[in-house]
Amino acid sequence: MRNDINWEDVKRFRIKEVWFFDKQASMLRVRILGIAPMIDVRDNEGNFRFEKPMFWVYYPHARELFARHNYYALGGNTTAQMTWDDVFERRLFASYIYKEANVYDRKIDEYLQGVDLLMESEKIKNEIFNWEHDLWQY
Numbered sequence: 608m609r610n611d612i613n614w615e616d617v618k619r620f621r622i623k624e625v626w627f628f629d630k631q632a633s634m635l636r637v638r639i640l641g642i643a644p645m646i647d648v649r650d651n652e653g654n655f656r657f658e659k660p661m662f663w664v665y666y667p668h669a670r671e672l673f674a675r676h677n678y679y680a681l682g683g684n685t686t687a688q689m690t691w692d693d694v695f696e697r698r699l700f701a702s703y704i705y706k707e708a709n710v711y712d713r714k715i716d717e718y719l720q721g722v723d724l725l726m727e728s729e730k731i732k733n734e735i736f737n738w739e740h741d742l743w744q745y
Contacts, residue, residue, distance in 0.1 A: 633742075635739040676691050704732060
């Protein structure tokens with residue numbers, strides 16, 4: 608079976624990360640595990656139904672490919688040499704948390720809607736920040 612990919616349909620990417628505390632460096636670090644291009648799924652009338660990942664790429668295996676291709680920011684500094692690997696490793700992208708490890712293995716949008724969903728995402732981000740902050744004694 609062959610499916611042609613129309614890359615214009617990809618509007619954003621889903622990135623799976625693991626946050627962990629590096630005891631040797633005494634720092635909270637993040638490691639990207641995978642990247643998936645997201646496409647919109649539409650019904651027969653062309654109405655948006657949901658968004659789904661096309662496929663997943665294991666990021667550590669794809670880093671060499673990302674490091675070979677330059678990244679050009681729209682309207683940005685064109686003289687700065689930067690690769691796609693730099694963008695991901697420096698976290699030069701906007702993001703929000705849509706799921707965290709939990710007992711029910713649920714995404715946030717399965718139990719919250721609208722603004723509450725974004726507020727929960729920010730709450731999780733703040734919990735990670737506070738957890739890192741509480742590791743230190745002043």
